[in-house]
Amino acid sequence: MDTKELRKLFERLTIREKIAQTIQLNGSLVVENDVMNTGPMQELGLPSDLNLYEIGSIYNVNDFEKLKRLQEQVLNKTPQQIPMLFMSDVIYGFRTIFPIPLAQAGSYDFDLIRKAAEITAKESYLNGLHIIFSPVLDLVRDPRWGRVMESPGEDVYTAKQFAKSVVTGYQGDCSKGVPENHVAACIKHFAGYGAPEAGREYNTVDLSNQRLFNEYLQPYQAALEAQTMLVMTAFNVLNGVPATGNKWLNRAILRERFGFDGVLVSDYAAVKELVPHGFAADEKEAAQKALEAGVDFDMMTSVYAKQLPELVNDPKIAALLDEAVWRILELKNHLGLFENPYRGLDLPQTGEILTEEAKATAVKLVEKSSVLLKNNGALPLQSEQKVAVIGPYGESRLTLGFWASVSGKPQDAISLKEGLLNNVAAEKLTFARGYNLFDSYDGFGPLKQGIERLNGPIEPAEQLFEEALTAAAAADVVVLTFGEQFLESGEGASKAKLGLPEKQVRLIRALKETGKPLVGVLYTGRPLVLTEVEPLFDSLLLVWYPGIMGGIGVANLLTGKSSPSARLSMTFPRSEGQIPIYGAQLSTGRPLASSSHSDRFVSKYIDESNEPLFKFGTGLTYAEFEGRWLTGVVTEQAVELDYRVKNQGALTADTAVHVYVKQAPAAIVRPVKRLVASAAVTLEAQEEKQLKSQIPLAELIFYDNEGNQHLATGDYQFILDIGGTEDFITLSL
Numbered sequence: 177m178d179t180k181e182l183r184k185l186f187e188r189l190t191i192r193e194k195i196a197q198t199i200q201l202n203g204s205l206v207v208e209n210d211v212m213n214t215g216p217m218q219e220l221g222l223p224s225d226l227n228l229y230e231i232g233s234i235y236n237v238n239d240f241e242k243l244k245r246l247q248e249q250v251l252n253k254t255p256q257q258i259p260m261l262f263m264s265d266v267i268y269g270f271r272t273i274f275p276i277p278l279a280q281a282g283s284y285d286f287d288l289i290r291k292a293a294e295i296t297a298k299e300s301y302l303n304g305l306h307i308i309f310s311p312v313l314d315l316v317r318d319p320r321w322g323r324v325m326e327s328p329g330e331d332v333y334t335a336k337q338f339a340k341s342v343v344t345g346y347q348g349d350c351s352k353g354v355p356e357n358h359v360a361a362c363i364k365h366f367a368g369y370g371a372p373e374a375g376r377e378y379n380t381v382d383l384s385n386q387r388l389f390n391e392y393l394q395p396y397q398a399a400l401e402a403q404t405m406l407v408m409t410a411f412n413v414l415n416g417v418p419a420t421g422n423k424w425l426n427r428a429i430l431r432e433r434f435g436f437d438g439v440l441v442s443d444y445a446a447v448k449e450l451v452p453h454g455f456a457a458d459e460k461e462a463a464q465k466a467l468e469a470g471v472d473f474d475m476m477t478s479v480y481a482k483q484l485p486e487l488v489n490d491p492k493i494a495a496l497l498d499e500a501v502w503r504i505l506e507l508k509n510h511l512g513l514f515e516n517p518y519r520g521l522d523l524p525q526t527g528e529i530l531t532e533e534a535k536a537t538a539v540k541l542v543e544k545s546s547v548l549l550k551n552n553g554a555l556p557l558q559s560e561q562k563v564a565v566i567g568p569y570g571e572s573r574l575t576l577g578f579w580a581s582v583s584g585k586p587q588d589a590i591s592l593k594e595g596l597l598n599n600v601a602a603e604k605l606t607f608a609r610g611y612n613l614f615d616s617y618d619g620f621g622p623l624k625q626g627i628e629r630l631n632g633p634i635e636p637a638e639q640l641f642e643e644a645l646t647a648a649a650a651a652d653v654v655v656l657t658f659g660e661q662f663l664e665s666g667e668g669a670s671k672a673k674l675g676l677p678e679k680q681v682r683l684i685r686a687l688k689e690t691g692k693p694l695v696g697v698l699y700t701g702r703p704l705v706l707t708e709v710e711p712l713f714d715s716l717l718l719v720w721y722p723g724i725m726g727g728i729g730v731a732n733l734l735t736g737k738s739s740p741s742a743r744l745s746m747t748f749p750r751s752e753g754q755i756p757i758y759g760a761q762l763s764t765g766r767p768l769a770s771s772s773h774s775d776r777f778v779s780k781y782i783d784e785s786n787e788p789l790f791k792f793g794t795g796l797t798y799a800e801f802e803g804r805w806l807t808g809v810v811t812e813q814a815v816e817l818d819y820r821v822k823n824q825g826a827l828t829a830d831t832a833v834h835v836y837v838k839q840a841p842a843a844i845v846r847p848v849k850r851l852v853a854s855a856a857v858t859l860e861a862q863e864e865k866q867l868k869s870q871i872p873l874a875e876l877i878f879y880d881n882e883g884n885q886h887l888a889t890g891d892y893q894f895i896l897d898i899g900g901t902e903d904f905i906t907l908s909l
């Protein structure tokens with residue numbers, strides 16, 4: 177519809193119709209739906225005269241037929257026939273569930289990440305979705321926070337590349353509307369949600385402006401530059417003002433400084449929560465402050481519905497409502513909904529879901545996202561070895577992670593057993609559960625039945641323990657699957673203690689006692705504290721939550737059919753006391769490594785090392801890569817570096833190249849060493865390539881607390897990190 181037509185439609189709307197457009201409800205309130213809900217479905221107190229078919233949007237109905245019938249009712253039961261927006265928590269896959277974002281980021285294969293996003297968009301589109309609530313772009317440096325799993329991790333550069341890849345994969349070229357097989361991205365949670373004090377969910381966030389501009393806002397900014405069409409607000413207070421009511425954040429920064437003119441949706445009940453935050457005296461003030469802060473959709477409360485009819489008697493508020501509604505109508509128009517309200521729903525359910533290509537992409541992403549943290553030669557497994565696979569993840573399909581359950585199905589998952597049977601003769605494999613993944617099914621609410629059906633009965637612990645030792649005794653090598661179960665991370669899953677359950681530690685020790693080579697395969701949504709058990713493993717492969725093709729991808733890595741290449745996207749601490757701990761730290765005036773002060777008076781602990789257990793960027797491979805700089809020049813726009821990389825091993829293998837910078841002294845102290853470039857490289861055995869790394873000067877710019885840009889002159893050392901080897905070149909700016 178052209179803008180003039182849209183304007184005419186807008187002019188026809190009554191106040192009631194305009195307010196209805198700003199309401200977003202979980203679809204369970206409008207249609208019969210049995211999807212997980214992240215908050216109470218208490219009686220919302222919506223006005224009794226609200227026509228639910230007039231609201232602007234519903235979310236988390238992922239059923240083709242239900243959405244089609246709902247849109248028909250919207251068009252038949254509303255005078256203005258404004259199509260409803262269908263959104264959903266599709267975070268890392270619709271039905272083809274990929275590895276969690278914290279895993280994907282470590283692949284440094286941003287083309288593959290974009291391809292996975294394209295598949296996710298297509299599957300979502302073919303199920304009638306218009307918008308998906310991802311990518312999550314909250315920078316995270318505290319593994320106590322359960323939602324690190326949804327984030328691309330601790331590193332600014334990595335998160336920016338991830339943001340661009342996913343938004344572009346979802347939206348395609350949306351300059352003339354969102355193309356077929358694509359959906360609009362809704363990045364979240366704006367802003368700083370990943371830095372809650374003490375890692376406690378929904379807790380206070382307090383960051384200096386320079387930290388916001390140089391780090392925490394960067395990934396969102398990259399997504400805005402990639403034209404994300406929606407942004408979701410955050411639950412947290414940011415520097416004393418709740419993000420959802422924060423005019424400085426949402427207007428001065430998001431809309432004016434970053435130029436965002438898309439739709440801002442609140443997080444679940446976040447408008448109403450301005451009252452318990454102590455920011456609004458009542459819901460009326462909450463409605464006014466959220467609207468003044470530029471929040472267009474009120475998700476899952478009746479605050480806008482109940483309070484705006486009176487508030488809009490003030491012309492200023494009426495104008496703000498018009499602004500919000502106009503953005504919502506423009507979004508619907510950009511999605512082509514006025515021409516085709518059945519976008520994605522007008523096609524018969526084709527076989528374009530869970531295609532072979534989608535699954536193959538998922539296998540590749542598992543292989544490129546799993547991090548080989550340690551290898552004393554126990555991996556890859558050898559074909560003649562008898563292998564005891566111990567632990568519930570040997571056969572479990574609950575490998576998708578917390579957020580997959582909105583549209584994913586564990587039944588689609590391939591177990592590690594099925595994957596291994598593709599690569600290893602059955603007579604060489606034995607499986608033993610070893611311990612119960614869940615100690616009880618109580619407290620799982622609506623999820624209980626599904627989990628119990630999938631995971632099976634809880635068995636006697638001692639029996640499982642003995643069976644595991646018996647299997648180990650008869651094997652040449654033991655593979656132990658261990659870590660978290662999927663409800664231990666995700667929203668509402670902050671932990672103060674990050675060690676393993678005692679039952680797992682006991683089993684690891686007992687398996688070590690058998691004297692057989694011990695390979696650990698770690699399933700988790702966050703970095704854990706493994707300091708006590710790490711020395712007991714001969715090899716350690718981190719697979720995070722690998723998604724539906726985890727069984728195939730992990731089996732390929734364990735048997736050497738593919739070689740690990742990923743790097744850690746988030747630091748693994750030695751103890752919780754070190755948190756926050758991350759790679760791009762500042763020097764301090766008394767760095768432990770080089771201070772002239774006595775041993776005592778330097779930046780250190782008296783009871784713990786400064787070093788993490790596994791640092792950001794850690795990642796081994798089965799091949800041997802070596803790299804060195806060739807040339808480096810500084811141009812008007814960029815630093816251009818040529819380098820050579822060689823695969824000195826006997827296998828074709830991938831590697832994720834990292835380029836770090838140690839920069840010149842600056843008016844705002846910069847990290848000692850930070851990532852500024854990367855490349856995903858595949859080389860045949862003994863193959864050597866010459867490659868170019870182009871680092872825009874914009875990557876070297878930093879901001880002061882007033883938000884002014886600076887570029888420090890002086891010497892910059894660029895570090896080429898390939899397969900654990902490093903080479904250095906210093907250039908002057």
Ligand code: GLC
Binds near residue numbers: 444
């Ligand atoms: C949740 C999450 C948000 C999600 C929304 C809708 O509480 O914070 O990420 O998109 O509510 O489910």
